[in-house]
Amino acid sequence: MRRGRVFILLAIIIIIGLVAVYLVQQNFFPLGTSSSGTTTVEEPSCSAPSVQMVDIIIVAQDVPRGTVLNEEHLTTMEWPQENFLETMFRADEKGSVLGRQARHDIDNGTPLTLGMLIDVNESLSDTGSIASLSIPKGMVAIPVQVDRKSSVAYALRPGDHVSVIGTFVVVDVDTEFQSKLPNGVGGVTSTGSAGEGQPAFLTVQVFPSGDRTVVGRTELDPLLNELIYVMPSEQQRPRIVTQILMQDATVLRYGEFSCEDLRPEEPVPAEGEQAEGDVPVTPPEQKPPDIVTLIVTPQEAVALEHLRKSGVDITLALRSSGDTDPIDTEAVTFQYMLETYNIPIPAKLPYSLETESDSSNQPAQEPNQ
16 A cells, blocks of 8 residues: 555656656747757748649741751740740641741841741742741831830830820811811802803802902901901911820831832942943932831720821820720810919910010110101
């Protein structure tokens, strides 16, 4: 009986000792710190998301236009599956590439696509231009005339995204004549009829264009209390409205395309020689391009052509790199400018400032004798 109590007492002492050791470790050696004082840091076990890759066919060297491709021209490389295009060739599709011709020059390391190749029996002259390869399916390219101001001061380059801004100059026209108002006026007099039952003869007097009388209106003069005929003192002043017409067009080329492949080959004199009768020609002065080719939808191309024929002023606004988000703008008129920018209409005062041009038009006064 006494021996059993001793065992129970020893068990209690051991349990108390283990609890004391545990408490000491928790208080003096926190989690991640060893008894020697060295802190241990556990690395997080988060693995980077795996990117699925696919082997595609690329060219292993520079390939000139018209080259028939063989094994030496080709190699493979890994390509992200998410960036794989339907027109690319997988590594197991070499049979679709070998023996075909390069439609244009292909740089070393370029992934091959279907549009870069033609069959050997096809004529290179019938395959279209290289520019057409840069136009996405369903889009078209159309040129737009530009100058220094409408081309962002010549800053445009291929691949830029631009917004097309149009400014319309609106005038009133006669609905039947479709000519700008006001109409000219001619005098009409009747000279009687040629006989009984015959229509009367009318004489129309048309004033010369420089001395033409225009249609005005009658008004009651408040001072004289009489009707007067009022005519415009100048030509009709047009009304102007400006708005972004196309939000995101892509620049295909700034300037003209090369026409070297369209010109007949001419014999070139040997170095140091000059063809008989030839006169040294000074190369023409290089001028900034005045035309830009845009990639747009077919409907936008039709609209651009209509704007060109209508004489609408077109300006290109350069967008930020990579910015293709929709743009929401209001059409700008004179009324919009007054209301948006809080511009008051000046009061009509009984005095004004004399401008320099006014003073220069005054006749010189002779000095007093």
